[in-house]
């Protein structure tokens with residue numbers, strides 16, 4: 001799919017499902033998404049002195065978890081205005097620090113942040129290398145990017161269950177609740193395509209990151225990739 005088309009499709013989907021996003025997210029993942037975000041924050045070693053930009057922040061769950069873990073300087077960026085508006089309504093400390101923009105073209109000065117996070121967002125980017133190059137530019141020396149993303153489990157039993165759930169159950173519930181037919185068929189398709197084609201570690205290295213580490217969570221259902229500038 002062409003970059004411009006993917007950008008429009010992703011924006012349309014998230015603008016459309018924004019009101020149901022939080023409920024469906026926690027319901028469909030039986031709440032385990034909260035643990036995944038917390039674990040990713042701990043692995044990235046953020047501290048109260050960190051300055052975090054949460055990209056593809058959506059309704060803010062990753063940023064909110066980082067704040068609970070003691071990070072005070074937090075900014076959010078997303079291409080969906082509806083998702084950003086919901087984040088703004090959820091908490092009283094992010095107002096003024098939210099930016100409507102794409103990861104591929106970030107309107108921040110060089111070396112502004114010590115940390116960047118992207119939770120369940122990279123899969124939707126229309127140009128991952130372009131986004132990672134812009135992350136590299138706005139991170140300070142030794143700054144870190146933390147990516148949390150779904151993957152297809154390697155164990156055959158877990159994988160079959162996962163595929164059944166993702167391809168049959170999830171689109172059905174997603175369609176009933178959000179009334180958006182495309183949104184929850186897009187999710188399994190995008191995970192499948194992402195898992196087959198995208199190697200995050202090598203893309204990070206090609207974009208100038210020196211050290212990249214990968215962790216597998218919960219039977220390989222999700223991965224955390226941490227890249228250091």
Ligand SMILES: C[S@@+](CC[C@H](N)C(=O)[O-])C[C@H]1O[C@@H](n2cnc3c(N)ncnc32)[C@H](O)[C@@H]1O
Nearest residue numbers: 014056057058078079080083102103119121124
């Ligand atoms: C699955 S949601 C994840 C939201 C949040 N990070 C979380 O953990 O719940 C994906 C978000 O990525 C945003 N997004 C997708 N492509 C983007 C891009 N190229 N630039 C910025 N945001 C993007 C969408 O608008 C959506 O809010």
